[in-house]
Amino acid sequence: MMPAEKAPLLLVAACALIDPDGRVLIARRPEGKAFAGAWEFPGGKVEAGEYPEAAVVRELREELGVEPCERCLQPFAFASHPMEDGRHLLMPLYVCRKWDGFPDPKEGQEIAWVKPHDLSRYALLPADIPLAAELRDRL
Numbered sequence: 691m692m693p694a695e696k697a698p699l700l701l702v703a704a705c706a707l708i709d710p711d712g713r714v715l716i717a718r719r720p721e722g723k724a725f726a727g728a729w730e731f732p733g734g735k736v737e738a739g740e741y742p743e744a745a746v747v748r749e750l751r752e753e754l755g756v757e758p759c760e761r762c763l764q765p766f767a768f769a770s771h772p773m774e775d776g777r778h779l780l781m782p783l784y785v786c787r788k789w790d791g792f793p794d795p796k797e798g799q800e801i802a803w804v805k806p807h808d809l810s811r812y813a814l815l816p817a818d819i820p821l822a823a824e825l826r827d828r829l
């Protein structure tokens with residue numbers, strides 16, 4: 691798909707937590723949010739003046755109550771995807787294998803630990819589909 695010309699960028703940062711069995715944590719967007727019911731990688735919008743790694747740490751804390759150390763966030767891939775509202779999504783995806791705490795959904799979202807091969811069985815957000823394929827092929 692060709693990105694639209696001159697679309698404002700939306701910078702979102704996301705993270706695939708990976709457990710010792712190689713499973714990836716995905717979360718289901720709760721009711722009330724855009725794309726409710728779709729599965730995604732934990733993360734969110736990068737705020738003004740924030741850098742992406744800090745946004746990931748903040749969002750993992752807010753959404754799941756886990757504390758990754760920033761240096762455990764490994765850049766893995768990115769999504770570049772036109773959005774329905776005319777903006778263009780740019781989303782770095784990090785992977786992280788070490789964090790403090792147990793993931794506990796703080797926003798009523800469902801979570802699942804999924805083998806990379808099985809990610810395609812979930813209704814992922816469209817921008818995440820190529821990322822899931824990369825996780826399957828490269829993890």
Ligand SMILES: Nc1nc2c([nH]c(=O)n2[C@@H]2O[C@H](COP(=O)(O)OP(=O)(O)OP(=O)(O)O)[C@@H](O)[C@H]2O)c(=O)[nH]1
Nearest residue numbers: 702704723725730731732733734735779815816817818
């Ligand atoms: N967190 C996250 N957002 C994603 C992913 N894939 C993807 O297209 N997005 C899009 O990126 C945007 C992130 O917004 P968000 O609503 O999660 O961010 P946020 O928590 O900061 O939102 P808020 O405005 O409700 O506080 C949404 O448009 C969402 O659809 C993903 O894997 N994880």
